[in-house]
Amino acid sequence: MFKTGSKLFLGLSGFAAFNLVAYVIFVERLAIGGVALSLVFAALTGLAAIVLLINEGDNERQPRDAALIGASLWPLTTVVGIVLLILGLIVAQIYFILGIVVVLAALAEWLVQAWSESASDDPAHNESARQRLLHPIEFPVIATLGLGVVIFSFSRIMLAISKSAGAVSFIVAASLVLLIGALFALRPALKPALVSGICVIGAVGIVAGGIAGAGIGLRSDLAEAAEEGHYLHRECGVEKSKYFDKKAMKNLSLRSNAAAIVELRDGKLSAIMVGFNTPQQLITASRANPVTFIFRNFDPTERRLVASLGNAMAGAPAAESDGEEADHAGKNETCTQLIPKGAEQALTIKYNKPTIAQTEPFTLTVPGVAGQSIEVLVP
Amino acid sequence: MVMTAAEAQTTVGESRTVTNPLNAVARWLTAADHTRIGVSLVVGAALWLVIATIIGAVLGLERFDSTAALVDAGALTQLFSLHRFALVFGVAAPLMLGLSVWVVPAQIHASNLSLPRFAALGWWAWLAGSLTVLVSYLANGGPGGGAQQYVELYLLGLGVVFVGLVAVSIAIATTVLTRRNGQRLADIPLGAFSALIGAIGIALTLPVALGTIVYVWVDYVNARVAFGGAGFINTWLAWTTREPQTLLYVVPTLGILLDAAVRTARLAPLRLPLRGVALLGVGIAATVIMSSVTQQAHVFALGDTPFATLQSFVPFALFNLLPLLAPLVVILLSLLALKAGKPSLSGAFVASLFGVGMVFTGLVGSAAMHLDALGLVGTVFGEAALVYVVYGAVLAALGAVALHIGSLTGRALPDIPVILLALTGFLATVLASLPHYVAGLLDQPATTASGFDDAGFVGLANVAVALGHALMLLVVVAFGGLVAKSRRGAPINDRYQAQVPA
Amino acid sequence: MKVRRLTSRYLGPRSLAASGSLLLLASCATNAPQDTWQPKGPNAKMIDDLQQPVFAVAGIIGIIVAACVGFAIWRYKDRGQPIPEQTHGKPALEVSLTVIPALILAVVGVFTFRAIFDLARTDDTQLVINVTGQQWWWEYDYPVQNEWGITQPIISSGQLVLPIGTKVLLRETSRDVIHSYWIPALNGKRDAVPGRVHTLRLQADAPGIYAGQCTEFCGLSHANMRMEAVALSDADFAKWVANQQAAYQAPAEGTLAKEGESVFLNQCVRCHQVSGLKRADGSLAIAAPDENVWSGAAPNLTKLMTRNTFAGAMFNLLRDACRDDVWRAESAAFGEKYLGGVDESCLNVNDLRAWLRNAPEVKPMYANPALLTDTNGKYRGMPNLGLSESDIDKLVAYLLTLK
């Protein structure tokens, strides 16, 4: 019944009650201290009750061998998650979310580990129970994370070194992988430690390279392209950068059934439209509907097609386009990229206002080719 | 018998099977046994003690001349605050809890803690939290700090520290309470009993601080000042680093002293004279909980009427005088034990006796601070009281290591060096705090290095304090060397072990 | 033996098939406006010439199979005969019965091939008309083609006007969903797909009106998306072209129509364009349907009264009697009657007023203001404008002047 522990807690809770009374009488009423003392009283009484109930641990039952509770990574992982969590509270939400994920994952692993260890008296069975539950999740997640790190590191390396160095290093890396793989295949009896050691060295090397690469940053041309924006070229005049997306001219022109094919041939600009047997200088385009023109350049120099989008009477632009809109020298224009001889590129424009609403007509022109213009008539 | 089992386990766990350094690292990272967790905590606390002594020395030198400045004035506030944090949550609390984790399971014949993984969580959380706090101080965070994000980091890091300490405390308390070998609580060694009392105290009080942190933090990040902002953090949290709350962190020192007395007096473990009184005495320490949770300084001042005087005296007596009883009773009982047995001089006893004595001195000083008539509030007197308590705990810890290392690792420490170190440590403690008691009476203000008269004794006192801290650093390093040296030597029989009845 | 008897029956059913198809023809409506077996132009005729024999062959084969099965049922019914020999087939017979239909289909295939490529020709076009489908009406615009006197684009809806004997090429596209353009008497159907330009050859042999229907399911009012192709002689077509390009004639001051013009300017020009219409301050009234209608266009109402239908050809602008008069006119007189347009005496006032009063009630459209979140508040179809009866009077008077 009453033993040292219960006596201790009962005594303490009695003392807490006494304190509470004394505090209320002598210090002040209903202050924070009073509330806290009441809580302490409650807590100590609760502890006393627990100790009474468990009979102070004087239990003759054979204890479960606490030594069975083996090493565990999850307390440490939980703390890592907590630290991420508090960092996230301060720095950025992503770390907070990451922290929650890590904490939850660690607690889940912890719980499953704890559960499995007490599942039966057979440790092997317990371990297999844990593995059956968690391996289907652990392996994919770990593999994904590991691959992600390797791939990300590799991409940092590739982005940091020059194009040719990238190719060379890729070849070297691939050859190494092939070579080592071949060696492994020829000598299947290699020590696992050696194999894993080589793999670890490789992974560490890549990650270290990735860190170094991230430190160096993008190589100059990519940095320039990133700065400028991949598709964004401010002017329909001279290209600022030579690093624009050259593939765009191939993909977009594959679109079939365009409204017109605009050709630049022998210094003359003309539109070929299905239904018209001769090249046209005038295109009648439907209003409020996306119209696709395909520009084909047969001129030896690089050319681009520029479409004037008119000057709306109202403030809104008279037309929308998926091309590179430009607003230089007060002109409302859009254009294709500079494309070399024999190439083609599509330009889609939606004319929302009719020609009669314009003070000057919608046109298609090629900079550098004087006197050649195709009018787009929007009824 | 008990010790042998623990020894065997430790041996298997550590030396023989370690072949691969990576495996050893992994074993420490995933540790869930009381030895590794306890040792981790103790070593962590020792490292923090190095930081604390250095800061103490720097602060002492800084105050030698109230006009010159060694340290940037802006950083000084944080440095004082960090010193306090380092002493209490860097050193005292983890040191005592770590020793408890290490020793208690063996003392109650258990092979491990009841919640070993929870304790591991506590250790990692304490480590991460205390490092976070350290980082936040270094980056101008902390109470009154200017960098907002690092103030937040301080608050949350402190929270994590509390989480860690509470987790370890719960693990210890549960281990003692759920022991299952038929041992009665009255029959367990007093070391385990005092660990239980300390652990319960921490588990009951630090959550209050944790809640306070949440309030303050929410207040702070939302740019409100209901709790006063960064400058007032200490207003809300300072009680966790003041006496008598600090007594809770160092309650295990009482058990260490009593265990050492029993061992030194060559008594059977349960044959301590007036053992019931010892239990009661240790238990009294838990009454500090009551004083802490009121979160107020209970100052005794003479009032206009007798009732007003009584109104001031009763809380003062309950919350400041009553806890004094605990170390006092323990010291007296330990001396009584020596008288009852056939004592031989031992390092463990000397160190722990000095330790508890220092704690007692600190608590007395703390009680004195609450006497309105002395006007000690706001002087370095308080700092000295804290240094007494914490360094007392450090001395007791030296004793505890000397007491238990033999049975736990099979390699004992030689007595003479330990005694010498204990004496040096005592000297260091006195140097680091007593001059400030005096300077406090001479009204040297706390937490500032300027604006006081540094002529005469006060200036010298500060130099003495700096010396004391530096000496303490030497003691700790020397003791570390002693322990390391003993690990190299061949296992020797613990000379106490033969006397422990099987 | 049995097989020979089977083949000997081939001849009998042929007469049966002939009489059967006669019966089939007799069972059909006369003058169904969308009859696929009454081609009125060379393109549709090409299809018809191809399908007639295919139907005949299919019919004959069907009758043969039915006869064989019928014979087997009658001949081999269980009359207590013993269980027959368990034979598993005669490969030679099967191979031959496999090869014969394959050969028939090969012959059909050759003719099909030719027709497919002939119908896809675009290089012999004489007149190009752009056709744009939209929920639920068609817009026609005639690109500038000086040889036809079209010097500025003509834009119209409801009725496709084309000259007879001319190889017309429709360039179809769509503004929203997929529609399909189909005038059965002139050609098969061709889908109008947004983002693409599809072509469809049309040629009418004689003046007249040829009915059609959108045949690709295009949403709520798909059933009400109709079209009519109007074939005019060259001279009449030239007149029509000239009239379409004629300048806007504002109604005289003080008339009801003039008041109607201002109602129109207030209410209708947000979406509907009338070329040449000017506001009171002299500026051109340019519709901005793209701001109000999801697809970005509303029918252009210039010269509305030269058309016979409105609202995606769902309603007639002409009263039934006047309409019959036009539809049943002799070829020679048709052009003149059609070009006469709609005057007050012939105007189908009831439907027009009902439409103006509450359009979504008479033609299902997505015009419920409560359900416009997915279209950013833009309508699909004409909403209920809440016009007063007197406004409607004025508008009708005004619309009658658009000739």
Next chain:
Amino acid sequence: MAIIERPTPVLDIPALPAAPPAITPSRTFGALKRPVASTGWKSWLFTVDHKKIGLMYGATALFFFIVGGLEAVLIRLQLAAPEGKVLNADLYNQMFTMHATTMVFLFVMPMAAGFANYFIPLQIGARDVAFPRINAFGFWCFLGGGIVINLAWFLGGAADGGWFMYAPNSGPVFSPSNGIDFWALGLQIAGIASLTGAINLIVTVLNMRAPGMSLMKMPVFTWLVTVVQFLLLFAIPVITVALFLLTFQRSFGAQFFDVAAGADPLLWQHLFWIFGHPEVYVLILPSFGIVSEVLPVFSRKPLFGYPFVVFSGAAIGFVGWGVWAHHMFASGLGPVSVAVFSVATMAIAVPTGVKIINWTLTMWGGKLVFSTAMKFAVGLILLFTIGGLSGVTHSVAPSDTQQTDTYYIVAHFHYVLFGGSVFGLFAGFYYWWPKMFGKLLNERLGSLNFWFMVIGMNLTFGPMHILGLQGQPRRMYQWTEARAGEGFFNIAFWNLVASIGSLVLTLGILFFLINIVVTARSKVRAPLDPWNARSLEWMTSNPPKEHNFDSIPKVEHLDEFFHRKYEEDPVTHTMRGVATAEQVLAELERNADPHIHMPSPSYWPLVLAVGLPVIALGVIYSTMVAIVGGFIVLYAIYGWALEPATAVASDFDTPSTNGHAVSTTHG
């Protein structure tokens, strides 16, 4: 579970190695104890028995047949007169969309799946399918998908974009209500049923045939259903991708079919019809298989040219992949594609024609018994011929541009799918009813059923040929007097005839439902071999035992059962009976296997399938609900994975000492 294991009494179950743990592993792994009920509703809910699953497929499909039929009747009522007012435009659009969806995905496909489930293991002499739990999962997916699709009726209106659901009309702007979301998600769920079923049946057929049954001794029904499973295996992923894109476009703002974002809406059409055309053969081939079983039985002759029928079925399966664009002749593909697909479409008529010829020649020279099943089979030959020939007329691409999207097409595919698929399924009902339920369907009511259906079907769909050729387009909620033409036999007349015909047809189907009820109430048990049948499924009791066969028969002939009953007279080449069906069966029972191992019931297929509709609703309404569904799915996958295929020994029923006592059947 009645028969899971019949351990011979002399054998002891070997003791588990090592000391028995305090907590047994089975309780460690399983969250729930396995179901064991062999009767009552639980035995149906948690069954993995292919026969029970087949029956549930059938019952559910029959229910959806009624639903789809009522939708069809409403459509015909609306169109009976000009300017019909029965339905409004919106409701009409939902009605024809759901009629097609229901009939294709929720009636014909699952009904065929039901027959396949029930009879393929029986026909190849197997005890169950290869993956019984996946089989159960498939059924619940189908049911869940069907419920999700139809749930839309009650939650703001069903899908209204046509069963072909052409983009961009199916996009969120043009169809803002949730109907299409329900449709797309429901079909994806139902698609899981088809896909898992396909894999299951293919593996079953390839691996689990009775000894001696080579592929060319396999019953034709099994053969053609196997071809169908291969078609499904490749077609379902295509439609799943398309539906996935549609769902993402509608629910998550993707722009796969948004022209303004540079997409080409024809992508949807290609995806849909690459699935959609093989789907036609998925619908028709099982019925061909049924008819190929029924005709020989009632002609007392083997199927004429068995290898030709089999190979033409396989040929249809292959060529069926190369003709999808004939649904798109009017969509502007360009002349070369049109020409190629036109010829390919003509080519597929040839193997189809082979089947007609073979069926006719099977009857030729036979001893024809006109039971209702036989009537339906013969009806299929004639009606499908009409549908096939009208199909040939629009394989001619130019004339197809006149006919497509008119009622001529409606007539064509109803002759193919109603006259073909549905008549085949009805032949199957009458033929296999005694096998499934132990009772013969009433032949008199069957006769009424057949004649009303034949007349009603021809009255309904025959006039549609004329309507279409006279230019009445499909999918119009109203037709107008103005375009009906003149004369007595005008469009109005034929529309009225078709509507009346639909009522006659309804009456015919009503007779079938009455027949079911009458038969169920009748006490007369069917004889063991009522039709003098030929294939293995008749070599067991009516209805079959839970383990199908007491001993697995060794197969020596195509039509093994017939050859066990009859022998050929070497002189006259006529057949004479040597054994009755009872004797054949008794012979099998004499050699009963002592050790029959059957899979155990499981909760997990049902739980897993319940999670999917929850996810679907979540995608439509709230991500949180989807997450809940995801957890259900995850939970069920775990439960499933951790559950052994066969229950632990404690769950087994008491073994019996003889072969008969333990054999119970479903119900």
